[in-house]
Amino acid sequence: MLSIKNLTASVDDKPILNGLDLEVKPGEVHAIMGPNGSGKSTLAHILSGREGYEVTGGEVKYDGEDLLELPIEERAHKGVFLAMQYPVELPGVNNMNFLREALNAKRRAGGEDDMDAVTFMKLIREKAKLVQMDEKFLKRSVNVGFSGGEKKRNEILQMAILEPRLAILDETDSGLDIDALRIVSEGVNALRSADRAIILVTHYQRLLDYIEPDHVHVLAKGRIVRSGDKSLARELEERGYGWLEEDAA
Amino acid sequence: MSSKTVESRSWFEQLLQHEAPVTNEPAVVDEERLAARAAVQELPLPGRRQELWRYSSVSEIFEQSFEPATEDLDVELMAESGDWLLPDTQAYRLLFVNGRFAPALSNVQELPEGVRLGSLRTALHADAQSLAIWFGQAAKHDTHIFTALNTALMHDGLFIHLAAETKLDRPIEVMHLNLAPEKPLLIQPRNLVVLERGAQAELTERYRSSGDSHYFHNGVSEIVLEEGAELEHYRLQMESNKAYHLHQGFLAQGANSRYRNTTLALGGKWSRYDLQVRFKAEGADCETNGLYLVGEHQLTDQHLDVLHDTPHNSGRHNYKGIAYSSGKAVFDGRILVAKDAQKTDAHLSNKNLLLSRRAEVDTKPQLEIYADDVQCSHGTTVGQLDPQQRFYLQSRGLDADTARKMLCIGFASEVLESIKREAIRDYTLSRMQGALDNVIEKLNEQ
Numbered sequence: 001m002l003s004i005k006n007l008t009a010s011v012d013d014k015p016i017l018n019g020l021d022l023e024v025k026p027g028e029v030h031a032i033m034g035p036n037g038s039g040k041s042t043l044a045h046i047l048s049g050r051e052g053y054e055v056t057g058g059e060v061k062y063d064g065e066d067l068l069e070l071p072i073e074e075r076a077h078k079g080v081f082l083a084m085q086y087p088v089e090l091p092g093v094n095n096m097n098f099l100r101e102a103l104n105a106k107r108r109a110g111g112e113d114d115m116d117a118v119t120f121m122k123l124i125r126e127k128a129k130l131v132q133m134d135e136k137f138l139k140r141s142v143n144v145g146f147s148g149g150e151k152k153r154n155e156i157l158q159m160a161i162l163e164p165r166l167a168i169l170d171e172t173d174s175g176l177d178i179d180a181l182r183i184v185s186e187g188v189n190a191l192r193s194a195d196r197a198i199i200l201v202t203h204y205q206r207l208l209d210y211i212e213p214d215h216v217h218v219l220a221k222g223r224i225v226r227s228g229d230k231s232l233a234r235e236l237e238e239r240g241y242g243w244l245e246e247d248a249a
Numbered sequence: 250m251s252s253k254t255v256e257s258r259s260w261f262e263q264l265l266q267h268e269a270p271v272t273n274e275p276a277v278v279d280e281e282r283l284a285a286r287a288a289v290q291e292l293p294l295p296g297r298r299q300e301l302w303r304y305s306s307v308s309e310i311f312e313q314s315f316e317p318a319t320e321d322l323d324v325e326l327m328a329e330s331g332d333w334l335l336p337d338t339q340a341y342r343l344l345f346v347n348g349r350f351a352p353a354l355s356n357v358q359e360l361p362e363g364v365r366l367g368s369l370r371t372a373l374h375a376d377a378q379s380l381a382i383w384f385g386q387a388a389k390h391d392t393h394i395f396t397a398l399n400t401a402l403m404h405d406g407l408f409i410h411l412a413a414e415t416k417l418d419r420p421i422e423v424m425h426l427n428l429a430p431e432k433p434l435l436i437q438p439r440n441l442v443v444l445e446r447g448a449q450a451e452l453t454e455r456y457r458s459s460g461d462s463h464y465f466h467n468g469v470s471e472i473v474l475e476e477g478a479e480l481e482h483y484r485l486q487m488e489s490n491k492a493y494h495l496h497q498g499f500l501a502q503g504a505n506s507r508y509r510n511t512t513l514a515l516g517g518k519w520s521r522y523d524l525q526v527r528f529k530a531e532g533a534d535c536e537t538n539g540l541y542l543v544g545e546h547q548l549t550d551q552h553l554d555v556l557h558d559t560p561h562n563s564g565r566h567n568y569k570g571i572a573y574s575s576g577k578a579v580f581d582g583r584i585l586v587a588k589d590a591q592k593t594d595a596h597l598s599n600k601n602l603l604l605s606r607r608a609e610v611d612t613k614p615q616l617e618i619y620a621d622d623v624q625c626s627h628g629t630t631v632g633q634l635d636p637q638q639r640f641y642l643q644s645r646g647l648d649a650d651t652a653r654k655m656l657c658i659g660f661a662s663e664v665l666e667s668i669k670r671e672a673i674r675d676y677t678l679s680r681m682q683g684a685l686d687n688v689i690e691k692l693n694e695q
Contacts, residue, residue, distance in 0.1 A: 048644050049640075049643075049644065050640055050644075051636065051640065071643075072640065072643040072644055073643045073644075073646050073647060073648050073649070075644075076643070076644055076645055076646035077646055081644075082644055084641070087641070088635075088637050088638050088640075088641040090638055090641070090642075090655075090656070090659055091659055091660075091662075092658065092659030092660055092661070092662035092663060093655055093656065093658075093659040093662075094662075098642075098645070098655070101647055101651065101655065102642075102645040102646050102647060105645075105646040105647050105648070105651070106646045109646070141659070158645060162645070162646070
C-alpha cells in the first residue's frame, strides 16, 4: 500500500531524512519510534503534503502512485489521513459543518453524492460515541477552547468519519492523561481493519500498550536503524535510544 | 481658497438649484430646509485634510454630476425583476424606491394601535407639529454638510413611530431600492424612527440597487429611543458597482433604552456609514456589530462616534472586515467618555483580514477617557489567512478555494451570529457566501 524508498528530505537546507525505507501493507499497524529530532514528524508531514519540506531524493508510492505529486486534498480523497500532533484551532468554523464538508468532499471526489443530513447526523452521533465525545463539541468551533485530550479525540473522530485507508497518527499520545489515552486508543483500535493501515509516530512505548503494533521501527538521524516486532518497543523502554543512535552514527 | 474647493462648493450649489417647487410644505419642514440651504453654503467642505475624511476621499464624487431623483418610478414593473423580495412573509414590509415610499408594494395594513409605519413625507404633512420634537433633532443640519444637503432637498423616507409601551410582535422589513439606469442620480432618503417609552421593535433595512445603477446616495436616519425602548436593527447594504453610498445614522438613547445593531456592507463602488451615538440619560445599552467586504476598485468606510457624557451607560462595538484585490477599507471608531460619565462600560474592537497584497485597511479605533471610574477597552488587528489553518482543512479533503472560503466565513461568523433572527441570518450568510465565491474567483485570476 505504502512504499517508501531511500527518501531524503531537508528543511531550510538542513537534511532531516537521510535515506528512509518503509513498506506498509493493508491491515498492518506500524509504530515509528525515535528520539526527538530523528525525523519522525517530518516523515508524517511529508506524507500528508505539508509545506516547508523539500524532498531531495527517493520516492513514496501509495497504491503504486507517486504520493508526493498529489495535491494535499487529493491525498485525503484517496484515503491518506494525518492525525496531527498539534491540531489547529479554526475560530468560527463549526465542527459539524467542517466534518460534513470534509466527508462530502471525499464522497464527491469518489463520484458519490453528498450524504443526506439525516444519515450524516446518525453517523456523527455514532462516531462521537466511539471517542466518547459530548455532542456539544460538535456545535462548537473546530478545536477552539478544546483541551489537549479533546483535540486529540476530535482528530480520531475525523478519522472515524473519513475512514482513511492509511492513517498516520503523529504523536497522538503526547499531552494525554491516562484516561484520554485509553479513549483515544480504543477509538483507534476500533478502526483497525484488514484493508486499513496505521502508522503510529510516537516517542514513548506507552501508547503501544494500548495499540499493539505489528511492526516497530526505530528512526535515528533520518534513517530507520532497527525494525522488529512489539518486543523492540519494550527493549527501547528499558534501554533508551542511546545504543541505537550510536549504531546510526 | 484653492480652485478645487471652489469646484466642490459649486457641486453643492448646483444640486441646490435643482430643487423641485414644493407647495404646502409644513412650516417645520420649510424652516429646516431653509436653514439647511444656508448651511450647505457655509459649512466646511469635506476634504482629505479633515480628519473625518482623511481616508475616504470624496473628490471622486465631486468630479461627477448628479441630478436629484424626482420621478416616482413604475415600481410594479420592477417588482418582476430583481430579488427585492424580503425573506420573511410575516413581517410588515415597506418598499422605498429612490427614497420614496412605494405603498403598492408595501404591506403595512392592520397595524396595531399606537404604531405608525410608512412615509415620512406623509407623516409630516399630516402632523408636522407633533413630529417637530424629533425631526431634525438628532441630525442637526448645521454640523455636517452632507446632512445639510439631505435636509435641504429632503423629500421622503422611512417613518416609524411606536407610542409608549407598544411592542411590535412582527418584525419590520424595509427595502430601500435605488434605481438609476439612465442618468446619474442623487438619492436622499430621510428616515425617522421613534420608539417612545418602553416600546419595542425589530427593524431590518436593506439597501439594494438594480444592475449597474449609477447614483450618489446621501441618506440620513434619525433614531430616537426614549426611556426603556428597545430596538433590534439590522442594516444590510449591497449595491451596484457604480453606487456611491453615504449614510449618516444619528442615534439618541434615553434612560435604560437598548439598541442592538448589525451592519453589513457588502457592495458598492464607494460606501460609507457613519453612526453617531448619544446617550441622553443613564442606564442605556448600545451594541453595534459590523461586517464589511471590499474588493477591486472599491472603498468601504465605517465611522462610529460614541459619546458617553452621562454615567452608567454601556456599549460594545465589534467590527470585522475583509479586503481583497485593490479593495480599501476604512474603520474609524471613537468612544469618548466625558468627565461625568462614571461607571461607563465601553468596548471597541476592529479586526481585519487582508486577502491580497494590494488590499488596504486604515483602521483607527480611539478611546478618550476623562472619567476615572470606567471599564473600557479597544483593540484592532490586521492579518492574513493562516497557512496552518488552510493546510489543516486541505488535509481533510477540502480544496484550497473551499478552505479559504470557510476560513473567511469563520472570521465573519462572530458578526453574522449577532443576527438573532434566523431568516435574516441565513439570508445574510448566503449573500456573504455568494460574495466570497466572487472573491475567490478574483483572487485566482491574479
